[in-house]
Amino acid sequence: MKNSLPKLKRQRGITITEFTLVAVVFMFMLFSIIEGARYVYTNGAISHLAREGARYASVRGEQAGKDVLRSSDAPATQTTISSYISGQSPISDITTTVSWSPNNTPGSEVSVTITHTFSSIVTLFNDVELTSTATNTIYF
Incomplete structure (x- = not known):
């Protein structure tokens, strides 16, 4: 009689080893997918x-102050735009930069740039700086 142990008992050690290897790979893939989803969400929010x-x-x-509906917060400044964006933001730690070309008069352009450093929960990934810029023509 070569081996008196039943086949099930002989397989117990290999099953635990296989489970450990598969679980590590599975958890890494799961957390990578979660981090990817967080990154896509943050990029869209920015x-x-x-x-x-x-x-x-x-x-x-510059002319919006003449309108009764906008007279309390017109004309827009770096501070008022930053406050408005901070109130709308689901993300903390954002930086807002505003520039006017050539100035704040109707027909000119305004560019708003939002910057955020995305920090991964999983320490295997480096921090990524996300930046988005939008430009519009000033109407009032």
Whole structure:
């Protein structure tokens, strides 16, 4: 009699080893997918915030103070646009930069740039700086 142990008992050690190897690969893939989803969501949110900031600034130019509906927050400045975007943002730690070309008068252009450093929960991935810029024409 070569081996008196039943086949099931002989397989117990190899099953635990296989499970460990498969579980490690599975968990790595799962967390990578979650991190990828977080990255895509954050990138989309940054783009949306840049568009919202440019839209907000385009209707609050130099002449917008004459309109009763916008007189309280017109004309738009770097500070008012940053405050508006921070209030809209589902993401913390964003940087807002606004530039007007050539100035804040109707017909000019306003560009809003949002920057955020995406930090991964899984330490295998490096931090990535996300930037999005939106440009609109000032209407009022």
